[in-house]
Amino acid sequence: xxxxxxxxxxxxxxxxxxxxxxxxxxxxxxxxxxxxxxxxxxxxxxxxxxxxxxxxxxxxxxxxxxxxxxxxxxxxxxxxxxxxxxxxxxxxxxxxxxxxxxxxxxxxxxxxxxxxxxxxxxxxxxxxxxxxxxxxxxxxxxxxxxxxxxxxxxxxxxxxxxxxxxxxxxxxxxxxxxxxxxxxxxxxxxxxxxxxxxxxxxxxxxxxxxxxxxxxxxxxxxxxxxxxxxxxxxxxxxxxxxxxxxxxxxxxxxxxxxxxxxxxxxxxxxxxxxxxxxxxxxxxxxxxxxxxxxxxxxxxxxxxxxxxxxxxxxxxxxxxxxxxxxxxxxxxxxxxxxxxxxxxxxxxxxxxxxxxxxxxxxxxxxxxxxxxxxxxxxxxxxxxxxxxxxxxxxxxxxxxxxxxxxxxxxxxxxxxxxxxxxxxxxxxxxxxxxxxxxxxxxxxxxxxxxxxxxxxxxxxxxxxxxxxxxxxxxxxxxxxxxxxxxxxxxxxxxxxxxxxxxxxxxxxxxxxxxxxxxxxxxxxxxxxxxxxxxxxxxxxxxxxxxxxxxxxxxxxxxxxxxxxxxxxxxxxxxxxxxxxxxxxxxxxxxxxxxxx
Amino acid sequence: xxxxxxxxxxxxxxxxxxxxxxxxxxxxxxxxxxxxxxxxxxxxxxxxxxxxxxxxxxxxxxxxxxxxxxxxxxxxxxxxxxxxxxxxxxxxxxxxxxxxxxxxxxxxxxxxxxxxxxxxxxxxxxxxxxxxxxxxxxxxxxxxxxxxxxxxxxxxxxxxxxxxxxxxxxxxxxxxxxxxxxxxxxxxxxxxxxxxxxxxxxxxxxx
Numbered sequence: 197x198x199x200x201x202x203x204x205x206x207x208x209x210x211x212x213x214x215x216x217x218x219x220x221x222x223x224x225x226x227x228x229x230x231x232x233x234x235x236x237x238x239x240x241x242x243x244x245x246x247x248x249x250x251x252x253x254x255x256x257x258x259x260x261x262x263x264x265x266x267x268x269x270x271x272x273x274x275x276x277x278x279x280x281x282x283x284x285x286x287x288x289x290x291x292x293x294x295x296x297x298x299x300x301x302x303x304x305x306x307x308x309x310x311x312x313x314x315x316x317x318x319x320x321x322x323x324x325x326x327x328x329x330x331x332x333x334x335x336x337x338x339x340x341x342x343x344x345x346x347x348x349x350x351x352x353x354x355x356x357x358x359x360x361x362x363x364x365x366x367x368x369x370x371x372x373x374x375x376x377x378x379x380x381x382x383x384x385x386x387x388x389x390x391x392x393x394x395x396x397x398x399x400x401x402x403x404x405x406x407x408x409x410x411x412x413x414x415x416x417x418x419x420x421x422x423x424x425x426x427x428x429x430x431x432x433x434x435x436x437x438x439x440x441x442x443x444x445x446x447x448x449x450x451x452x453x454x455x456x457x458x459x460x461x462x463x464x465x466x467x468x469x470x471x472x473x474x475x476x477x478x479x480x481x482x483x484x485x486x487x488x489x490x491x492x493x494x495x496x497x498x499x500x501x502x503x504x505x506x507x508x509x510x511x512x513x514x515x516x517x518x519x520x521x522x523x524x525x526x527x528x529x530x531x532x533x534x535x536x537x538x539x540x541x542x543x544x545x546x547x548x549x550x551x552x553x554x555x556x557x558x559x560x561x562x563x564x565x566x567x568x569x570x571x572x573x574x575x576x577x578x579x580x581x582x583x584x585x586x587x588x589x590x591x592x593x594x595x596x597x598x599x600x601x602x603x604x605x606x607x608x609x610x611x612x613x614x615x616x617x618x619x620x621x622x623x624x625x626x627x628x629x630x631x632x633x634x635x636x637x638x639x640x641x642x643x644x645x646x647x648x649x650x651x652x653x654x655x656x657x658x659x660x661x662x663x664x665x666x667x668x669x670x671x672x673x674x675x676x677x678x679x680x681x682x683x684x685x686x687x688x689x690x691x692x693x694x695x696x697x698x699x700x701x702x703x704x705x706x707x708x709x710x711x712x713x714x715x716x717x718x719x720x721x722x723x724x725x726x727x728x729x730x731x732x733x734x735x736x737x738x739x740x741x742x743x744x745x746x747x748x749x750x751x752x753x754x755x756x757x758x759x760x761x762x763x764x765x766x767x768x769x770x771x772x773x774x775x776x777x778x779x780x781x782x783x784x785x786x787x788x789x790x791x792x
Numbered sequence: 793x794x795x796x797x798x799x800x801x802x803x804x805x806x807x808x809x810x811x812x813x814x815x816x817x818x819x820x821x822x823x824x825x826x827x828x829x830x831x832x833x834x835x836x837x838x839x840x841x842x843x844x845x846x847x848x849x850x851x852x853x854x855x856x857x858x859x860x861x862x863x864x865x866x867x868x869x870x871x872x873x874x875x876x877x878x879x880x881x882x883x884x885x886x887x888x889x890x891x892x893x894x895x896x897x898x899x900x901x902x903x904x905x906x907x908x909x910x911x912x913x914x915x916x917x918x919x920x921x922x923x924x925x926x927x928x929x930x931x932x933x934x935x936x937x938x939x940x941x942x943x944x945x946x947x948x949x950x951x952x953x954x955x956x957x958x959x960x961x962x963x964x965x966x967x968x969x970x971x972x973x974x975x976x977x978x979x980x981x982x983x984x985x986x987x988x989x990x991x992x993x994x995x996x997x998x999x
Contacts, residue, residue, distance in 0.1 A: 268894050273887055340891075341884045366894030368950020416873045419865040444899030444948060451947040487951040704916065705929050774917040780929050 248410040248418075251425070256402030257361050259431030261375055261392055263440040264475075264655070268366055269375050270393065270485070272431075275362045276344035278309075278335040284354045285324050305352050309335060312346045338362065369484040370444045373498040374436070374477050374653070376601075377485035390483075390496060392434060392654060394601045399657035399665055402431035432659040434666075437473035437652055442466060445771050446478040450747070453764045454480050458753035460727075463500040464764065465636040466772055467744040469735065472640060472649030472670075474598070475743070475772070477501070477633075501600040504607050504629035505750070508715025509566045509758075510733040511625025514638055515575045516563060517646075517684050518586035521676040524577035527683050529559045530792050537569035541616035545572050545624070548714065561790030564690040566712065568624045575623025583622065584611035589675045590641060596633050596651035597669060606630040625715060636746040639733050642685060643709075643741030645678035685709045686786050689738045694790065700762035703736065703770050705780035710734025710765060712758030717750065727751040730758045732765040736773060737781045745769045895952050904946060 232240065261270035288305075289297050300308075306321035313320070313336045323333050335355065339347075344357065363378050363386075376391020387401075388394040405428025410421035446464040454462050466476040481495040488496065497503075519525050532554035538544035545568045547555075555565060562570030575583065587593060587608060595605040607629035614622070621627040633651060641648040652668035659665065688709035692701045697712050713731040716724040731748040735741035745768050752760035772778075830838070895901065918929040 267897070271890075271894070273891060274884075341888045345884070364891070364952065366891070366952060367898040368900065368952060369948045370899055370950070412869075416869050419869045419872075441899055444903070447948045448903075455947070482948075484949045484951055487949075490949075490951075770917075777919070779919060780917075 249408060250411045250415075250417075251406060251408040254405035254407060254428040255361055256404045256428040256430050258363065258386075258402055259400045259433045259657075259660075261396070261400070261434045261436065263371070263436055263438045263443075264473075265439070266435075267440045269371055269436070269438070269440065270363060270365050272361045273340075273364050274359045275338045275340060277337045277358045277360065278313075278339065278344070278347055279356045279358065280324055280333050280335050281354050281356065282324055282326070282328050282330045282333050285328075286354070288353050290351060300352075305350070308350050309347060309352075312343050313339060363485075365485040367440055367444070368486055369482050370440055370447065371436075371438050371477070372485050373479040373482040373496070373500075374438060375485060377483065377488045377496070390601060391498065392436060393485075395599060396432075396434040396654060396657050396666065399432040399659060400434060402660075403427075403429040405429070430660040432657045432665075434657040435655045437468075437471075437475060437655050438477070439475045439775075442768075442772060442775060443476040443478060446476040446768050447480070447482065449764050449767045449771075450478050450749075451480050453760065454749060454752075457749065457755050457760045459749045459760065460751035461499060462747070462749040462761075462764075463632045464748075464768060465500050465632045465744070465746045466768065467636045467640050467651070467746075469640050469643040469741045469744060470649075472637075472652050472668075472672075473655070474633075474636075474651060474653050476768075477653070497602065498600065500632040501596075501598065501603045502631070504604045504631050505729050505748070506626050506628065506715045506718070507630050507635055508625045508713035508729060508731065510635055510711045510713040510731050510746070511628065511630070511638075512563060512566065512571055512623075513642055513684055513688060513711055513733075514587065514590055514592070515571055515583070515623045516559070516687060517590075517642060517676050517680055518578060518583055519559075519574050520683050521586070521680045522578055522582060525559050525574055527558065527560050527687055527788055529574070531557055531559070531562060531570050531573050533557050533562060533565070533567040533570035533573065535569070537572045539572060539576055539616075539620055541619065543616040543620040545569060545620055556792050558789055558792060560687045560690050560788035563687040563711070564695050564790045566691075566695070571624045572620050576620070580611040580614055580619050584608075584614075586675075587622075587628070590634075590638050591648065592628070592630055592634055592638070596631075596637060598633070598651055598653045600653070603633075604631050606634055625713065632746055632748050635731075635733050635748075636744050639735055639744040639746065641675050642681050642688075643735040643744060644672070644681070646674055646676040646681035647672040648675050685735060685738055685741060686788055688734065689785050690788055690790055692734070693785065693787065697732070697758055697762045700759055701732065701734070701766055703766060703773070706736050706773060706778075707738035707781040707785050708734055708736045708769065709738040709741070712762065714757050728756050730756070730760040732758055732761045734765060734769065736769050737778060738785060739781055739783060742776070742778055743769070743772045745772060895950075898950060898953065900946050900948055900950050901953055 255274075257272040260268050260272075262268055285302050287299050287301050290300050291297050302324055303317070303321060306324060307317035309315075310317040310320045315336065320335060323335055326333065336343075347355065348357065365372065365375065365377075374391050376388055376393035376395075378386050378393055379389030381387045388397040393400070404426070405424065406426040408423050408425055409417040411417055446466060450462050450464050453459075462478075462480045464476060464478040465474065467474050477498065477500045479497075479499045481491065482498075483491040483496040520527070533547070534554045535551050536544060536546045547565075547567050547569055555561070555567060555570070557565060557567060557570055559574060561567075562574065578586075592606050593608050595603040608622075609618070611619075614627075618627040637648065637651050640651075649672045650669045652670075654666055654668065656664045656667040686709070688711055689707060691712065692698060692708045692710050695701070695712065701708060701710050701712075710732055711734065713729070713733070715729045715731070717727045717729055718724060727750070729748060729750045730752055731746070733744070733746040735744055745765055747761040747765045747768070749761045749764070754760075912934050914932070914934040916929065916932040918927060918931040920927055
């Protein structure tokens, strides 16, 4: 029994020791646990978050601007900045394909970088060593993918890479003045500051997204830790009515002629009669949005939208339509147009060509001859108010529906403010200023049976989720009767078949209706100077007008009549008809009598 | 501990055999064969080895599955990461190619290329109506003297096209060579595809 008791006691003692040890160990654990989980918790959490968490921003790139068939006019691409950490610029080892190791010095590395970027190696080395204590220096900025890849493949350990989105315009100055370009707002954010870039800025702009995740020792995201903090939204795509090929052709033809005639500026507008869509809006001078700085500030806009000018004789189509619509005359109305005409108020005007005897002309003949005196006589059959009302109806007093930045609505005083001379000259397009777009729209109305359609440039902007905004209005407005419109087209056809610029306007196989204009330009001090704006606006084919082409060339030197603009009109109209597969006319024109 | 337990277990047996021996039977060597027969309920309640086996296997299976799952997940993480990297590279390649495509298909470049191939624009369009085979318009062949579309002048600047003609020439030569190779019947000298340039050399107009 003694032994048993001894064993019993020893057992008890051992058990007690064991329990004590266990309690002590547990106590240590608890202390540590409390220390880690509660006392040091914040500090440790922060440390771990530093090591683990990472975030990437996901670009919501600015959307494209495309033409009517999807050709990209403006898009966003990524460019790369290469930065170095000068403080860690040292020799490094490079393992070749064959496993051999070579040591590359910073000088050699600089030469390798320079060979890719096009800098000199001294330049690159200078950047690397300019501030040896610094952690950040731009080696090169804004390089493309090819160069970025080439530099990355050098495997230089102290180089870092950043990407950033950049706007690019693959077609350069083709539609440059219409597409516009980017600038910065007051906060330094990139925004569209001209053209469609500005009109559709909101829809085009994307939203950058943000993703946070936790990463392992080698930088790989730990599964299931990725969280999207901000969802990236890609910018919308704005589609224009512009046809980039035709746009290029128009610009090329315009610039060619401007160089030939020594003119100062010019513009071409091509509009579809049945839809009101602008197919081409060419301006000279015009900006290449890829290189905005190369163009002076004053020449970066769109003349066609923003610069009103006195249209001259192309405006006579409006007077003719007004007089015919009001029933004050018809196409056969006969007038004796003198060289100088003085109206009842004492205002007077003269024809451009001197003639002793009055010309015995029909209304159509007055149009063909472009007789100012004839138009003064016929135009004044309507009161100033009546004529002003028609101008208003034809939208000569307001900007078009395009809503182009800083778009002009022309300059026309209310009829009550007209002096006697203005009262007379407005019948033939002086004393009133319009934009090229307004003139194109006038001819669109006449070509479309008197129904004016809203002028449209942006055909809509499709957001990333598929919703389309900013679709243009399509409801037409009957301005004059279809009979009046047809009469005016027939009158305009006589200009092409028998006017002085006939040879330069005719397009073989097609019936064309057009009006030339040679307007005196204001010299800037209230009088007319000795430079001219020459223009042609017209429709084809005349039997069922499909397209408007309006050409304006200002201050030509070698030719000072509409003959400066006529060949451009003919060239572009031929191209429009050919490109859109318009069949040649089969019926002869009405050939209205012009004299009696 | 096991010994102690064994001793304690032995004690009741000793008292049982000492306290109540069976007088009638003379079988002293043979231990009494009395056993407590478990009731059905007890039998059922007794732990069975099968259950233990199932539980242990289950736990093992869970552990192994968990392990495999984590391996799979982290494997997947690396795959995702490498695929993302690949996608990035492909996006870059895509960007390079689209940029190239957009620039090459710009009207300035197309016109320059067409002209370097000796093409001229025919200003007399003619249509063939398929319904009755009628020819609409009067066909006139463009002569070699017809001025080219641009007269060899790129009037519409595009700063992205630093050297449009160089690229176009290279492409044109390649295409012509390919075409020449495809058509074997008329032996075409690849050199003859090069149309001598007429007019001034195209150069960007600086303004």
